Amino acid sequence: MPIRTVENQRLYRQIADQLSALIESGEFERGSRLPSERDLAVQLGVSRPSVREALIALEIEGKVEVRVGAGIFVAAPRPVAVVEDAGEAPGPFEHLRARWLLEGEIAAEAAKNARPEDLEPIRAAVAEMQALIRRSRDTESVDRAFHLGIARATHNSALLPVVQDLWDRGRGVIWQRMEHHFRTPELRTATFRDHRAILEALEAADSRGARAAMRQHLDRVDREFSRGWDALKKSESLAAATRSRR
Structure with a gap:
């Protein structure tokens, strides 16, 4: 499943949803390191702050793991948290x-x-x-x-x-x-x-x-x-x- 360009007016939630779909499809394997924030921003056609918000949302949902000093990795499956900022809410x-x-x-x-x-x-x-x-x-x-x-x-x-x-x-x-x-x-x-x-x-x-x-x-x-x-x-x-x- 290739990465698709995200329209500029969309919010971090749409970015998170696309990255989540790529994780679920196996494009990003469990335990692997995600591409750099800069690369994701370029490939998705969005700003780096929007990518940051999306990655933090995915961390809260248990989809990725932020390891200080190591990077951001696809997390092992676990129960998904409900994120109150989901949907169309601004980041x-x-x-x-x-x-x-x-x-x-x-x-x-x-x-x-x-x-x-x-x-x-x-x-x-x-x-x-x-x-x-x-x-x-x-x-x-x-x-x-x-x-x-x-x-x-x-x-x-x-x-x-x-x-x-x-x-x-x-x-x-x-x-x-x-x-x-x-x-x-x-x-x-x-x-x-x-x-x-x-x-x-x-x-x-x-x-x-x-x-x-x-x-x-x-x-x-x-x-x-x-x-x-x-x-x-x-x-x-x-x-x-x-x-x-x-």
């Missing part, structure tokens, strides 16, 4: 891009319209995030409160459910698996610094600065997840080179 990188577009403007609007009392829950979320990081605790709930607080500070009631929906839908099992692989204490500290910069722009009523700080934050999250995946692929290449010299 994490699409959510990040949507948030970049929308939340940058929302932060700018909040900087213009926020009252002193609107900043208190945002400030409290930043303080709590710092305290949780110091105790090596999870910060997701206060991170969410921070972003929702900014939406509330716009005094536009239509924006709050938009941010809430983007946040909640973007935190599916594929995002969680990405965090499992790539999130580190250093990245949590960087997130805290990002949030503090956004808060400072809001406190200064700096609309342009708030927009820039929010977009820099979301750019960094996207970049760090991509860098983590690239590091995994680099480890794979080094491991393969080591084995070839033996």
Whole structure:
């Protein structure tokens, strides 16, 4: 069964389905290493982030196994997990891009319209995030409160459910698996610094600065997840080179 070109507008789920069919047909044998992410992206006619999302979805489903330092392998058959992000739902990188577009403007609007009392829950979320990081605790709930607080500070009631929906839908099992692989204490500290910069722009009523700080934050999250995946692929290449010299 040859690889078919995937139309650009399709999502990671269609890529995952095609790779799954190739595994089931024996095109990719159990225990074998999958082609490189770059090769898959070229053959499928899609972006590398879309391939990353598809591979993580397949890992969750038990179709492939991500071995840090070794690569991505076709897994032995086992019960298939139900993936809540299946179907037409956008993947994490699409959510990040949507948030970049929308939340940058929302932060700018909040900087213009926020009252002193609107900043208190945002400030409290930043303080709590710092305290949780110091105790090596999870910060997701206060991170969410921070972003929702900014939406509330716009005094536009239509924006709050938009941010809430983007946040909640973007935190599916594929995002969680990405965090499992790539999130580190250093990245949590960087997130805290990002949030503090956004808060400072809001406190200064700096609309342009708030927009820039929010977009820099979301750019960094996207970049760090991509860098983590690239590091995994680099480890794979080094491991393969080591084995070839033996």
